[in-house]
Amino acid sequence: MERTNIADLKNKFGQPVKIQGWLQTLRDQKRMQFLVVRDPTGAVQIVNEREHDPELAARISALTTESALTITGTPIENPIVKLGGLEMQLESLDVNNLAQSPLPFEPFGDTLPELDYRLDWRYMDLRRPVNALLFRIETAVVRAMREYWQKNNFVEMHSPKLMGSPSESGAELFTVEYFERKAYLSQSPQFYKQMAMAAGFERIFEIGPVFRADPSFTSRHMTEFTGVDVEFSWIESHQDVIAFHENWLRYIYQAIKDEFGPVIQEHFGKELVVPEVPFPQVTMAEAYAILKEQDYKLPPERKGDIDPGGERLLGDYIKKKYNHEYVFVTDWPISVRPFYHMRHPDKPELTRSFDLIGAGLEVTTGAQREHRYDVLARQAQEKGLGLETIQFYLDFFKYGCPSHGGFGMGLSRLLMIMLGLPNIREAVYLFRGPTRLHP
RNA sequence: GGGGGCGUGGUGUAGUGGCUUAACAUGCGGCCCUGUCAAGGCCGAGACCGCGGGUUCAAAUCCCGUCGCUCCCGCCA
Incomplete structure (x- = not known):
């Protein structure tokens, strides 16, 4: 018999069906037995009268919650049942895998263990429907990204994650043994993205792992994360990149809202608002002025950058003034930007770069790149980089x-x-941080 | 890497010098009841209070060290 999704049982009243899922609750009574079984599409109550089949009843009594079961029976309408107004009359039960007892924790308990403990038992934590939903949404986000790229003639790249030389700073790179020598885990596909421009690919994207050896203990950092990278050619300024970015994001939001708007509201308590384009923009100088106006004390020792508290306050300000969740912060000083960001011709201390801040969180960094060999080499030297190690990169621009x-x-x-x-640890399948390599 | 906070049965919490034989909820085991549905009732097992040292007549409680977690800062996506 073919498996029926629990969500589809309401269309199969009176017909014998097979369902497969996990035992969420067992109410084992003297005369009746009630099982609540869950699959990714929903949960259903299954009812068995003990005297109908005492052998089956005994096997049910021995079940433990979260066991994996295959069940056949007949769904019937029953308005008394609070779980969907229907139930299934049990015919047969096959235990695929009996859960040991006690469980490490109750995924459906009143109180959840703290996040770190749940990460130890991530596969149990992921059984919670809200987590399953999160990854269905992520899947749809990535699908929407690809749709938009494909409509706009972008090519997908898969750049190597093993690198022979440190690319940008070197301080935040993981080192791995590579036969008789050392290799590094890629901390960004930046150089390879740009190589594709030199290759004439014109428009490319990559979704792939990024490694950062930063000992960051925050709710928004990981040592390995999935980076979404985009690069395209023949632009006039970073404003072309910004325009693409915001239209692309709007498309993604619209797709997610269409498919998941109500369930996001239900499970995450958040109304998904499709951001309007153009997004608000402020230059770094304007951002500084806004924060000063708000009496925010910026750390004096690092002029030219905004700290996370400042980013949150700026996000609040934009939300209040423009009713927008996102803001582009542009024109960052060269001191806080890498050498390959192009500088403003009329303001050589400022770069044609931007960060995108969403709900006070830095989510994107972008820029027009310097594509003129001489200028690029000079800027690299200004930053104190040895040209030998990046010569292969500089050659792209020859x-x-x-x-x-x-x-x-x-x-x-x-x-x-x-x-x-x-916390970002809830937003990723398996978190990697300075002190977490398992599971 | 710097700073703050927290570590108490499986889990979540209470207790912050003697009233503690360490409490409550949940989960687990047993029994009872019941078309149940956040089921209910009774009984039971389960913690040398992260670890090590110290102060004190007396430490889960105060001090020192250590480990772990967490938040903030730095760094970034």
């Missing part, structure tokens, strides 16, 4: 590389913003 720009976005951070999650 033989006809068009102007270009792009951005890198954190996938899990986008999920955090969309769903209003307080």
Whole structure:
């Protein structure tokens, strides 16, 4: 017999069906036995009269919650049943896998263990429907991204994650043994994205792992995360990148709202609002002025950057003034940007770059890249980089590389913003941090 | 890497010098009851209070160290 999803039982009243799922609750009574069985589509009550089949009844009594079961029976309408007004009359029961007892924790208990403990038992935590929903949403987000890229003639890249030399800073790289020498885990596909511009691919994207050896103990950092990278050619300024970014994001939001709007409201308590374009924009200088106006004390020692508290306050300000969840902060000083960001011709201390801040959280960094060999080499030297280690990169710009720009976005951070999650560890399948390598 | 906070049965909490034989909820085991549905009732098992040292007549409680977790900062996506 073919498996029926629990959500479809309401269309099969009176017909014998097979369902497969996990035992969520067993109410084992003297005369009757009630089982609540859950699959990814929902949950249903299954009823068995003990005297109907004493052998079956005994096997049910021996069941433990969260056991994996295959059940056949007949769904019937029953308005008395609070779970959907229907139930299933039990015919047969097969235990695929009996859950040991006690469980490490109750995924459906009144109180949940704290996050770190749940991460130890992630597969149990993921049985909670809200978590299953999160990853269905992530799947749809990525699908919407790809749809938009494909409609706009983007090519997907899969750049290597093993690198022979440190690319940008070097301080935040993981080192791995590579036969007789050392290799590094990629901390960004940046250089390879730009190589594709030199290759004439014109428009590319990549969704892939990014490794950062930063000992960051925050609710928004991971040592390995999924980066969403975009790069495209023949742009006139970073404003072309910003325009693409916001239209792309709007498309994603619309797709998610269409498919999941009500369930996001129900499970995450957040109304998903499709952001209007153009998104609000402020330059770094304006952001500074706004924060000063709000009496926010910026850390004096690091002029030119905004700290997380400032980002949150700026987000609040934009929300209040423009009723918008996102804001682009543009024109960052060269001191806090990498050498490959293009500078404003008329303001050489400022870069043609931007960050996208959503709900006070930094989610994207992007820029127009410097594609002129001489300028790029000079800027690298200014930053104190040895040209030998990046010569392979500089060479991209020797033989006809068009102007270009792009951005890198954190996938899990986008999920955090969309769903209003307080901790990135909930937004990722398996968290990797300085002290977590398992499971 | 710097700073703050927290570590108490499986889990979530209470207790912050003697009233503690460490409490409550949930989960687990047993029994009873019942077309139940956040089921209900009774009984039971389960914690040397993260670990090590110290102060005190007396430490879960105060001090020191250590480990773990967590939040903030730095760094970033």
